[in-house]
Amino acid sequence: MALESPMQSFWEEVTCPVCLEDFTAPVTLECEHNFRQAPLSPQCRGTEQQGPLQPNQQLVKVVELAKQLSFQAAKRARWDGMCEEHQEAMKLFCEEDQTPICVAYDRSQAHMVVPLQEASQEYKEKLEAHLKALREEREKLLRRKTTAERKSQEYLKWIQVESQMIVAEFHQLRQFLEEHELRLLTQLEKLDEEIGRFQADTFRKLSMQISSLSEWIGELEEMCQKPASEFLQDIRSTLSRCETGEFQLPEEISPELEEQVSSFSQKTIALSETLREF
Template sequence: MASAPPSTDVGEEVLCPICKDFLTDPVTLDCGHNFCQGCITKHCEIRDEIDMGDCKCPVCTVKIQSRNFCRNWQLANVAERLKLQRKQLCEKHKEKLHLFCKQDEELVCLFCQQSPEHKSHTVVLKEEAAQEYKTLICDRLEHLKKARVKIQAYEAKIGEESNSLLRITETERQNIEEKFRQLHQFLEEQEKRLLDEIEELEKEITRRREEHLARLSKELSFLEWSIQEMEEKSQQPASELLQDVRRTLQRCERSGTSENPLTFPLELKREISKFRAANPILYVGMEKIKGNEEWLQGFY
């Protein structure tokens, strides 16, 4: 549905004859008339659907020879400037929006300030309100950036911890392989069992690492998005900055509240220590093992 037509002081050249609103992506037909690209395209499509013959200009009814419409960039720029000017005027009084109502969180003009709905409210200059909210945005932005640094530190710590644990498991792997190379053939099945256990530990360590990194990556992405939104918001002119500013602040307020997660549970670390205790055969003298198969079988 077309929006309400703009004020009558706007030249006809920036209005679409079909939707009666400011031109959007304006195109110029061979006959010289201008339309929104979407409006004239839809107009032709409707005529095609109901088989009304050649598509014609809705203004002068001249046949449209080609549907590769020519974009009118100059007219598009004029329309955009006029749209912006209209946004800066009070829709009711057609006066400039110099003031900001804190209770209703909206821009108002001098006449709005004296109206019953705003008369008892706190109304300040929009620049003053913008500066106040800009300070809040900058404070939140600083908090978000600190939170980002903290998350990045968490990532580094997770990497160091997982690498340390994996080095331990790799050492255990080498010990197992070295000792089992010295045993007789009948220990081969035991070697495989122990290596499988180590592999499961490695998989568990890696799995937990990926889980934590995925969660932190998701939170970091949200922080990056929040930071970008705050940075863009802080650079906006007062009229745009004050639009939905409180909801923007509230939406980003929950960002960066993560605490340092317990990256790897103690149970997992104890599992590695228990591995050695549960397999003493690997850590006793080889001389005691050799030639004493009955003693060896007692561990199993």
């Protein structure tokens, strides 16, 4: 007697002893026997079940596991080269079902069938073509990556050099601006001193002229108060002094100082326009 395979023994354990089908919604009797929703359990010889039927969920899980293992075993056996149904070697390949078949395969279906080795070689050539294209694409990507890395390094180096150059240029620019600022402030200070001296001299001259003019006005006012005989004495001389005694107004600012102020203003405007460009 041929020995049963472990899978066959497993299936006998998950098959209903009454209908000989795999357990679907199995239930358990009080006698602890399992069956597929039938009123009789031949294992305990009972003719009527006393008490409620208990669903056996654990057995449901075992049946599901058995189905999965059976499917995987059948699939593995087919690809291992032996037909489980006809016990023949898998020498052919069905293009429609994409699976190996034996020579006893039902030819009534209009499926394209080729020798297994021929199909293997054909698909291998197709895969080799794809592999070649993929390898070429990978080489392109590797070259692109190398180029990108080189350019990235070049840009990083350029940025570093530019950064150093900018720091150096602005350092020199700060030195130049500081020197130029000091020079302009010095010139402005000298101009301020010259304007101050000119202003003091102008005030002094104006004060002297105002004082002299005030004295002359006082004399004339006093003369106008005298009697006619005294008033007319030396009247010509007095009028002559009035006609020739015009006072000359001093300049508000000298042309030299005005030119210096204008020149300095132009320098300030030029500096503002230059700095605005930054």
